[in-house]
Amino acid sequence: MDKPLVIVGASYAGVQLAAAARELGFDAPIVLLGDETHAPYQRPPLSKGLLSGKTAVDQLALRGPDFYTEQRIDLRLGVRATALDLAGRRVQLADGSHQDYGWLALATGARCRPLDVPGANLHGVHQLRTLGDALAVQQAVSGSSRATRACIVGGGFIGLEVAAALTAAGAQVTVVEGQTRLLARSFPQSMSDYVAAAHRQRRVALELGRGVEALLGDAAGHVASVLLDDGRLLACDLVVLGIGVLPNVELAEAAGIACAGGILVDACGRTSAPNVLAAGDVANMELPPTPHLPGGPARLRLESIQAANDGARAAASVLVGRPQPLTTVPWFWSEQHDLKLQMAGLPAHGDQTVLRGDMASDRFTLYYLRNGLVAAAHSVNRPAEHMLARKLIAVGAQIPADLVADPASDLKPFSIPRPRG
Amino acid sequence: MPTIHYILKDGSTRSVEAKPGASVMETAIHHNIRGIDAECGGSCSCATCHVYVDDAFLDKLVPPDEMEDELLDGTASERAPNSRLSCQITVTAALDGLIVRVPQRQV
Numbered sequence: 001m002d003k004p005l006v007i008v009g010a011s012y013a014g015v016q017l018a019a020a021a022r023e024l025g026f027d028a029p030i031v032l033l034g035d036e037t038h039a040p041y042q043r044p045p046l047s048k049g050l051l052s053g054k055t056a057v058d059q060l061a062l063r064g065p066d067f068y069t070e071q072r073i074d075l076r077l078g079v080r081a082t083a084l085d086l087a088g089r090r091v092q093l094a095d096g097s098h099q100d101y102g103w104l105a106l107a108t109g110a111r112c113r114p115l116d117v118p119g120a121n122l123h124g125v126h127q128l129r130t131l132g133d134a135l136a137v138q139q140a141v142s143g144s145s146r147a148t149r150a151c152i153v154g155g156g157f158i159g160l161e162v163a164a165a166l167t168a169a170g171a172q173v174t175v176v177e178g179q180t181r182l183l184a185r186s187f188p189q190s191m192s193d194y195v196a197a198a199h200r201q202r203r204v205a206l207e208l209g210r211g212v213e214a215l216l217g218d219a220a221g222h223v224a225s226v227l228l229d230d231g232r233l234l235a236c237d238l239v240v241l242g243i244g245v246l247p248n249v250e251l252a253e254a255a256g257i258a259c260a261g262g263i264l265v266d267a268c269g270r271t272s273a274p275n276v277l278a279a280g281d282v283a284n285m286e287l288p289p290t291p292h293l294p295g296g297p298a299r300l301r302l303e304s305i306q307a308a309n310d311g312a313r314a315a316a317s318v319l320v321g322r323p324q325p326l327t328t329v330p331w332f333w334s335e336q337h338d339l340k341l342q343m344a345g346l347p348a349h350g351d352q353t354v355l356r357g358d359m360a361s362d363r364f365t366l367y368y369l370r371n372g373l374v375a376a377a378h379s380v381n382r383p384a385e386h387m388l389a390r391k392l393i394a395v396g397a398q399i400p401a402d403l404v405a406d407p408a409s410d411l412k413p414f415s416i417p418r419p420r421g
Numbered sequence: 422m423p424t425i426h427y428i429l430k431d432g433s434t435r436s437v438e439a440k441p442g443a444s445v446m447e448t449a450i451h452h453n454i455r456g457i458d459a460e461c462g463g464s465c466s467c468a469t470c471h472v473y474v475d476d477a478f479l480d481k482l483v484p485p486d487e488m489e490d491e492l493l494d495g496t497a498s499e500r501a502p503n504s505r506l507s508c509q510i511t512v513t514a515a516l517d518g519l520i521v522r523v524p525q526r527q528v
């Protein structure tokens with residue numbers, strides 16, 4: 001019998017890789033290793049609906065219970081890989097046993113960046129990555145002795161989603177962000193300003209351009225306040241850290257697989273080692289060339305479900321000897337209060353922004369153009385326009401800026417692919 | 422428990438028991454119904470859980486809100502008068518026997 005495909009990591013990328021391999025007719029055994037004890041679950045609701053009470057735990061399963069047996073996927077939970085032997089093609093496991101592989105796929109994901117200040121280990125200080133993390137935060141804001149004043153460290157997507165969800169759960173929330181604006185890595189100033197105003201209007205307090213010096217506790221060792229770098233103390237009984245993630249590259253690095261800001265992979269998910277693939281948050285993936293949109297990065301480690309799913313599909317295509325590189329326009333979304341934010345394409349490709357709609361109405365799209373070509377689009381409460389923008393970016397639509405700026409104009413005709421000369 | 426019938430791309434039908442309160446999309450994911458992608462996990466963001474609802478059940482459904490209505494304009498397979506996003510249809514006892522057809526394409 002063929003040696004199995006062993007997948008390390010049982011979240012979006014790992015599960016999708018297994019599923020896509022089967023869909024493409026890959027017939028060897030598949031072993032899917034997950035170090036958590038929960039069956040693979042959806043992560044987006046962890047920082048949204050699960051905290052606000054809109055989503056229940058039993059709604060989170062990524063696939064139905066019969067999926068893994070039906071698809072002949074040997075899902076092993078609570079199993080951690082500790083080392084890779086590339087020459088011997090085997091994975092060392094934490095219980096001392098090992099697993100031989102014919103193909104190996106690393107979908108080890110990322111972990112929360114720790115906050116390196118005194119008091120970071122106090123009770124009541126949480127991070128948010130896993131279902132276990134989310135349940136701990138949910139518990140902290142429910143029940144009779146629930147936390148009522150929350151401080152979120154980090155004004156990125158996770159921090160802002162948690163801020164919104166905890167506000168909905170009845171807590172008074174302050175977000176502390178070291179940069180002078182929110183979401184600075186993803187958004188231009190105008191979008192950052194919009195998001196900041198939207199949160200303040202919805203009762204979230206923001207401390208921008210402020211660092212955290214220490215977390216201070218009460219006599220019982222529970223967090224009681226956050227000391228800011230201007231000397232002020234923010235009283236709180238709950239702290240959630242959302243200061244980014246670190247890719248889990250250690251297994252790969254120790255085995256000599258090339259890593260730089262993630263595991264380096266080509267557009268088909270191939271690492272520097274033979275028969276070793278990688279996908280998901282850990283993979284720093286080569287992007288498909290976009291000659292019509294110069295100026296963007298050659299590779300990216302994208303932390304999104306789309307990147308995990310599409311990267312995994314590309315990797316699965318290698319397994320069956322029909323490599324299909326990634327071609328999809330990157331996209332992701334966020335939900336904060338009543339706002340649905342949807343991001344398509346890479347803003348770095350644009351050199352001009354054009355606003356379509358009115359920011360004050362909480363329904364608009366900010367387009368990023370380069371020489372009139374649609375490069376990226378950030379939408380708020382415009383899901384249909386987001387879907388259209390993804391098509392416009394994919395086909396390389398060229399639209400005059402004044403037409404983009406006119407909300408009454410119909411952009412759909414531009415989404416029909418045109419022959420490239 | 423209410424039964425939902427999913428007509429798949431190849432014309433075959435999968436009939437499954439649905440939990441009241443779950444969405445038609447969640448029920449499909451739980452039972453591994455092929456052709457309902459639900460890329461966004463049910464947050465009404467992606468239009469990849471598009472289904473065609475059997476006419477007999479159309480007026481038993483809460484009509485689409487503005488967001489769903491807009492998204493239905495962006496589905497990969499053509500929108501029809503009976504097009505809905507299955508993440509927005511909540512299973513109730515009244516929907517026992519619901520028939521939905523999976524479109525040819527979701528993306």
